[in-house]
Amino acid sequence: WSQVVSEAEKIVGYPTSFMSLRCLLSDELSNIAMQVRKLVGTKHPLLDTARGFVYDSRNNLQMRGLVVLLISKAAGPSTAELSFQHDMVSGIYSSQRSLAEITELIHTAFLVHRGIVNIGELKSCDGPLKDMQFGNKMAVLSGDFLLANACTSLAQLQNTKVVELISSAIGDLVQGIYYENSKSSEENCLTDDIGMSRWKEQVFLSHSALLAKSCQAAMELAKHSAEIQDMAFQYGKHMSMSHKLHSDLQPFVKESSTDIMAFSLNSAPAILHQEFLGREAWLKQIREPQHRCACVFQQLQEAIKAGKGVTSAIDLCRCHGNRALAALERFPPSEARDALANIVYAVTRFP
Numbered sequence: 168w169s170q171v172v173s174e175a176e177k178i179v180g181y182p183t184s185f186m187s188l189r190c191l192l193s194d195e196l197s198n199i200a201m202q203v204r205k206l207v208g209t210k211h212p213l214l215d216t217a218r219g220f221v222y223d224s225r226n227n228l229q230m231r232g233l234v235v236l237l238i239s240k241a242a243g244p245s246t247a248e249l250s251f252q253h254d255m256v257s258g259i260y261s262s263q264r265s266l267a268e269i270t271e272l273i274h275t276a277f278l279v280h281r282g283i284v285n286i287g288e289l290k291s292c293d294g295p296l297k298d299m300q301f302g303n304k305m306a307v308l309s310g311d312f313l314l315a316n317a318c319t320s321l322a323q324l325q326n327t328k329v330v331e332l333i334s335s336a337i338g339d340l341v342q343g344i345y346y347e348n349s350k351s352s353e354e355n356c357l358t359d360d361i362g363m364s365r366w367k368e369q370v371f372l373s374h375s376a377l378l379a380k381s382c383q384a385a386m387e388l389a390k391h392s393a394e395i396q397d398m399a400f401q402y403g404k405h406m407s408m409s410h411k412l413h414s415d416l417q418p419f420v421k422e423s424s425t426d427i428m429a430f431s432l433n434s435a436p437a438i439l440h441q442e443f444l445g446r447e448a449w450l451k452q453i454r455e456p457q458h459r460c461a462c463v464f465q466q467l468q469e470a471i472k473a474g475k476g477v478t479s480a481i482d483l484c485r486c487h488g489n490r491a492l493a494a495l496e497r498f499p500p501s502e503a504r505d506a507l508a509n510i511v512y513a514v515t516r517f518p
């Protein structure tokens with residue numbers, strides 16, 4: 168994955184680790200960073216989020232902006248925009264580069280907001296209450312700051328359709344994350360009956376909508392046809408769906424891991440396992456081991472591995488990958504298109 172991303176960055180001539188550099192070096196965010204240092208020594212999740220911005224080769228936080236740049240280069244200039252080719256650097260318009268930064272700022276803002284903890288569920292080992300409350304305030308303020316910067320830059324693009332697309336993506340993110348939080352806070356979340364159709368809806372809102380609509384917006388900025396815009400949307404949607412499925416599958420397909428990786432009962436393999444097993448048998452399976460907390464995840468993990476949920480999730484991951492590759496066929500052959508295909512191959516390959 169890291170090699171694929173590194174090669175893709177060379178193609179767009181833009182190291183995406185610096186995607187939000189202009190914002191991150193601002194005086195306001197420097198002040199926020201100084202305040203966040205006060206959280207060192209606590210277990211507030213905002214610290215882990217901040218560390219991830221500095222180095223995260225496994226998940227690559229800048230993946231969304233990179234895809235926007237790649238699909239912009241893969242599509243090239245439209246016939247309607249040929250007179251503005253002087254504004255292109257490495258085959259990408261400056262407005263499309265701004266859009267990639269905006270996409271990353273929005274994603275980062277929501278990552279920061281996800282670092283807010285529920286004060287009512289804290290234990291004494293988590294750290295002093297005042298430190299955790301302070302961390303929550305910093306998560307809210309810094310996330311809002313990043314989001315405000317993104318919205319300001321979005322308005323500067325002076326394209327009402329692009330503003331509409333990205334604004335609706337922000338709305339989708341809010342709706343998706345609200346649903347996740349409302350379910351995780353319920354006492355019976357372990358027995359929640361989601362189903363794959365609902366899972367796909369929620370994953371699109373919280374993981375795919377931003378990338379899909381940003382890819383479409385990049386095509387709109389270059390004045391490409393509605394068909395090309397739709398193909399860009401389809402690639403962003405299905406690639407990010409396969410990326411989420413790949414992430415959900417890791418606790419079940421890692422061969423070398425000696426530790427039991429924590430997984431969500433609302434992850435794709437678990438939901439597919441439930442559908443194959445039947446509702447009653449699934450409820451019995453997750454209730455039985457609950458009095459032995461140390462074993463609950465291991466027992467469930469082995470049960471899901473032994474069923475059809477994992478292989479079905481792998482098939483679904485590859486299905487979304489194939490749909491993303493099919494959307495790419497509408498773009499002319501190029502290094503950028505190959506890089507987009509390699510990203511799909513990287514998340515649909517399993518041991």
